[in-house]
Amino acid sequence: AQSVAQPEDQVNVAEGNPLTVKCTYSVSGNPYLFWYVQYPNRGLQFLLKYITGDNLVKGSYGFEAEFNKSQTSFHLKKPSALVSDSALYFCAVRLGGYQKVTFGTGTKLQVIP
């Protein structure tokens, strides 16, 4: 079985400050890890993924995430938050070669002007 945990329902950060949205996973095997963002009344948009290679992955809109195998984490980060980053963020995991993707419960990011 595979699972994803996003321990924070909401993260508040001041504009211009660095942000971190946490994600830990559990999977038996090598994980494919993803971050998606959902803006109000919209579908999900892909931000970035980790499959193999460098542990630091860079994605869209200045976001990056660090894969930490020992801590089974894949935290999303951005050096300087924008008000327009305010949205719902989902972490997801897929066991390589198996198609089912499991999503976390989501973290609402609120960037305060």
Place this chain on the structure above:
Amino acid sequence: SAVISQKPSRDICQRGTSLTIQCQVDSQVTMMFWYRQQPGQSLTLIATANQGSEATYESGFVIDKFPISRPNLTFSTLTVSNMSPEDSSIYLCSVVAVNTGELFFGEGSRLTVL
């Protein structure tokens, strides 16, 4: 990347009725996935739709309630049958890029059942 179109984008339905959601992809894909996102919650996989065979349903979802069609490699429908207010959700169609593993989503169909 894949472009996915869903219809309707939103609808308000009466209890006991059924609604069919359409999903069109701009390229041929083997698997299409239907997810449900209940208000304030995460995404839950309903079923995987394969062309030429019956859909594979996840635990808690049954074909009588959520019949799926997959007539070709670019199109699928999900029907929500005999709706109740508990079916009020966003229903999302998605496909996976086999070489990268990333999921592409449609904009979703927001159903409100009165």
